[in-house]
Amino acid sequence: MVGLVLASQSPARLATLRSAGVEPEVIVSGVDESVITDTDPAGLALALAELKARAVADQLTQRPRATPTLVVGCDSVLELDGASYGKPHEPRVAVERWHAMRGNKGVLHTGHFLVKIIDGQQVYAAGRGAATVVHFADLSDAEIEAYVGTGEPLAVAGSFTLDGLGGPFVTGIEGDPHNVVGISLPVLREMIIGAGHSWPELWS
Template sequence: MHPIILASASPRRQDLLTMLGLEFKVIASSFEERAKLDPAAPPAEQVVTTARGKAEEVFRLTASVPETADSLVIGADTIVVLDGEVLGKPADQAEARRMLKTLSGRWHQVFTGLALLHREKTLTAYEMTRVHFRPLTDREIDAYLRTGEPMDKAGAYGIQGLGAIFVDRIEGCFYNVMGLPVPRLALLLKEYGINLPEVKTLVGTGD
């Protein structure tokens, strides 16, 4: 099995890879090209472009090093989209409050792009999930902001944390909203000869 490198510092993505039984190394990418992307480009194109940019940056750093030359690099990027507006990570509490008030009582979309790079081939894909928030009160929003949870998350909420209390409906992959669409990733990994049930069994038995 190819050594795996996750080009992300996201604790959620790391937790999900660990849940799948994968051993991996984290080399966070500093790539951030969203400001250079065409804002009129479809959200799916934006996340795939950014995910690939993250993976390519880390791939260039590792491909010439013997210990990591055969590594499979995984890049991912997640955005929240409401009425065509991309909601990334909030810059401050005021922006986080605005995002949450806008999401209140409405459907939005979560897109995650995936890019898997190896010296033999590159694969990209994306996943989209629809999420609905129940109506939120100003008191609930302010209390949530005080937890600090919204500040490092696209759309200013984390469905795997306290943000889950705001979500009353979801259509599509739950893990995609966390930032890593696990079923889609599993299909891509199979293209590199990595079968997740077999990996999990080997890890679990200690073989």
């Protein structure tokens, strides 16, 4: 037996894991993401993922468990025209980003960091990034205002979703669709194998 802890409050990541037969324990890291200042989009995503995973792993090592535990942290960043974009938080910012995104394409980077804990000891740690090219529809000003008005783009990396209201505004992707949602299942599977376990061990 092995337990999986998701160090993320993202409902999309949780839903993705659940749809793949995995029911993780969710522990939100509560870290201050502003302490990471890496300007490289891929490096930023991976550094934030490690920050979250290690924070939760440190909590768990203080209360040892009987079975091995895998802690996975993830973070996503949109690279558009060489710049990095996380969550916009404000409607004005989301509107500005969509004006730049419409009819354009970007790269969604998701960092994954895994920590394995046995008997209160962190015995393994590894990080990997994944990148997926996303093509955006040429939205009208009215569509942008309406979409931002729903509030959905404010709390997601890149100001869009693939699995929600933003789905109709994504015309195509090149790569793993799960990565765009926020966690690449193929990448996570390979990382779990690297930690000495198999994906079926995680099935509920």
